[in-house]
Amino acid sequence: MAEQQRPALLASFDAYSAPQAERWVSVALRTISPALDSDASDEAWEWLYEGRIETRRALLRAEPCTVSVTHADTRITWTIRPALFLPLAHRQGVELPACANEFKPRSTE
Secondary structure (H helix, E strand, O other): OOOOOOOOOOOOOOOOOHHHHHHHHHHHHHHHHHHOOHHHHHHHHHHHHHHHHHHHHHHHOOOOEEEEEEEOOEEEEEEEOOOOOOOOOOOOOOOOOHHHHHOOOOOOO
């Protein structure tokens, strides 16, 4: 019996919009699909033709999504989670605002 391995994060990508995130997964699937077995390739193209639209709609509703294909004993999953906060301002060469010194991190214990 094969030993069950824990999921591993192999890469991440910061997208700035729902369409950009969905396109990134689309490009990744199209890139790897020729190397997948026929079942996994079918899964990939099914999402590309059918699931892609629903994924974009869910992201526009700020709902997280996953896209997965299984190739042999490997499951490849893209997890897309909308970030519901504003990005930090670029701080190089700029003084932080006065309120930055008022923030005091709390212990999680």
